[in-house]
Amino acid sequence: MTTGIVARDSYYERTGEHTYKPTAHAGGAWQTDEQHFSPLAGLVVHAIEQHLADRPGNLTLARISYDILGRLALDECEIAVETVRPGRTIELLEATVVINGRPVVRARAWLLASLDTSSVADSPHERLPAPEELTPWAMDEEWNGGYVSSIDVRRMPPSRRGRAAAWVSSPLDLVAGEPSTTLASYIALVDTANGVAVQQDPTAWMFPNLDLTIHLHRQPRGPWTGLDTTVTFGPTGQGLTSSVLHDIDGPVGHAEQILTVRPL
Template identity: 90%
Template sequence: MTTGVIARESYYERTGEHTYKPTAHAGGAWQTDEQHFSPLAGLVVHAIERQLAERPGNPTLARISYDILGRLALDECEIAVETVRPGRTIELLEATVVIAGRPVVRARAWLLASLDTSPVADSPHERLPLPEELSPWAMNEAWNGGYVSSIDVRRTTPPRKGRATAWVSSLVDLVADEPSTALASYIALVDTANGIAVQQDPAAWMFPNLDLTIHLHRQPHGPWTGLDTTVTFGPTGQGLTSSVLHDLDGPVGHAVQILTVRPL
């Protein structure tokens, strides 16, 4: 009789030096044959950090802004990372995700030198209730896709329309047989925000985000991503999802997503 460690499942499998194949766990909420942007956002950070690991120094990612340029097909993707503005204390990188020969995501990341500012560290945002204090929410009853089915969500109940507090975690690895940093794994859950504080029934209205911008004043750690989220719809087809981001030690930053709102 033989025993062994059960292999963990993943959102992506590496197929080359810069290429990755999504698994069914990366399936999207609007279309199941598309990628959910949340794990792809984490994969971009994973690719950036792999490149940074080959260089001296220890820069800190303080902001990353993603623009979604096209359909995120559930197909192999290639991620290229280049330096836009080099520097020892401030640096700007750009990552481009290509699927089937077309750029589908461009992300720009500001890196800052790490300094000791702990004597003045402070935030006016209060800590969220701990995950064990909130009720589990079966998010896959409201949303489709492999990604939604892969996560554990604890949400305030009852949520108000367009307003919710939630914790999100996942037992699915970002890349198969490949360690990911706490930052990449944390960011891989942030885009969930647009689905936790539902403003309108997603069976009647479509409101996908076109971008995601994350600002961090502290480097987060897992295994939980905390989202204190507000969703606002405007009168002319635009919407906004904004979140205060938390880990178990308190607030770590903010995330904002612009939405295109239209009836189904």
């Protein structure tokens, strides 16, 4: 009889220096043979941090914006990272995700120098109730896919359609056998926002997001990602998901997602 550490489940497995294979846990909510964008967003941050791993300096990710260019098939993806604007105090990086030979995501990340501004740190946003104060929500009863089935969601009772606050965590590793930073693991849960405060029944309406932009005024702590979310539908097929982002210590930033709203 042999004993040892049992490997944890993960969203991705590394297949090469810059390539990753998604597992079934990365399956999407709209189509189960596609990737949910949430873990892929975290994987992009993981790749960016590896790109920066051997670099000296004290730069912190302050904004990352993703444009979703095409179908996110549940297939092997390659992530290339390049420096667009180098600098000691401000730097701009770009990451491109390629699946089946086609670019499907482009992301740009602004890195800013870390300074001590604790004496003026402040935010007008109230803290969310702690995760343990909220009731678990079976999100997979309303949404499909391996990703939704993998996460622990604690949601406040929605006050109205399109308005909810929730905490999200995951017991899975981002990449099998590799440590991930708190930041990458945190961002890997942010795209869940579009499903926690729905405006309309997703069996009657589609409202996938075409992008995700995250601004951070503070680096988050894990393991919970807090989403104080508002979803707005306009009259001509566009929508917007807006979230104040939290960790257990309070607000850390904002996230915005533009939606294409279509009847099924």
